[in-house]
Amino acid sequence: MIIYLPVNSPERAEQLRVLRNECAFAMTRDTTPVTAAKQRRFFEEKIATGIIEGFLAFDGDEPVAYGLLVPSEDGRIWSSTGVAESRRGEGLGMAVTIENVRRCHARGLPIWAEVRTDNAGQQKICRRIGYLWVESVTRPGMTADVFRCGELAP
Ligand SMILES: CC(C)(COP(=O)(O)OP(=O)(O)OC[C@H]1O[C@@H](n2cnc3c(N)ncnc32)[C@H](O)[C@@H]1OP(=O)(O)O)[C@@H](O)C(=O)NCCC(=O)NCCS
Numbered sequence: 001m002i003i004y005l006p007v008n009s010p011e012r013a014e015q016l017r018v019l020r021n022e023c024a025f026a027m028t029r030d031t032t033p034v035t036a037a038k039q040r041r042f043f044e045e046k047i048a049t050g051i052i053e054g055f056l057a058f059d060g061d062e063p064v065a066y067g068l069l070v071p072s073e074d075g076r077i078w079s080s081t082g083v084a085e086s087r088r089g090e091g092l093g094m095a096v097t098i099e100n101v102r103r104c105h106a107r108g109l110p111i112w113a114e115v116r117t118d119n120a121g122q123q124k125i126c127r128r129i130g131y132l133w134v135e136s137v138t139r140p141g142m143t144a145d146v147f148r149c150g151e152l153a154p
Contacts, residue, residue, distance in 0.1 A: 002064070002092070004099060007054035013043035015056055015063040023082030026122070028114045028137075028144045053103065057096055065092045067100035069111075077104050079113045081122075088121075097125050101149050110150040117143045129153050 130153035
């Protein structure tokens, strides 16, 4: 059984870091590995302060996926999700993406996502669950689609 637990301790932030680094290649902004020292600061400055909400999906004791709600300066909330390399293709990506949408909608806000055009899995997930395409963005080395989800698909 998969359970969701908050990233509410340095230990869980470290588990998040390991997962995030396995997913870094798919990120649209920073694809560099996060160090343990940088993650400690991230936990203290962003998570412990409540600026960023994060959860881990656990299968027993094993962290297998994560979701983050990341605000931008313009007030939008962005989804960041990922699945352990060894656990892809089991439906976890879909599950944590939906969980992140629900958490944002519970705040009464739409959720935004920026997804590389070559990220076939996340493109499929977002389009299927009710994210709507807003615009394309191009940055050195990648193109991405910006999606907004105001309501989950039935
Ligand atoms: C993208 C990612 C989250 C998908 O997670 P996952 O657990 O493998 O996805 P799921 O098992 O829930 O699959 C959902 C659907 O996407 C499809 N899919 C998943 N990966 C795919 C891929 N690489 N190519 C094509 N389709 C893919 C699945 O077949 C499934 O479709 P189906 O229900 O029609 O069979 C995962 O590959 C990952 O963590 N990637 C790195 C991080 C990342 O991209 N995060 C999102 C950043 S915006």
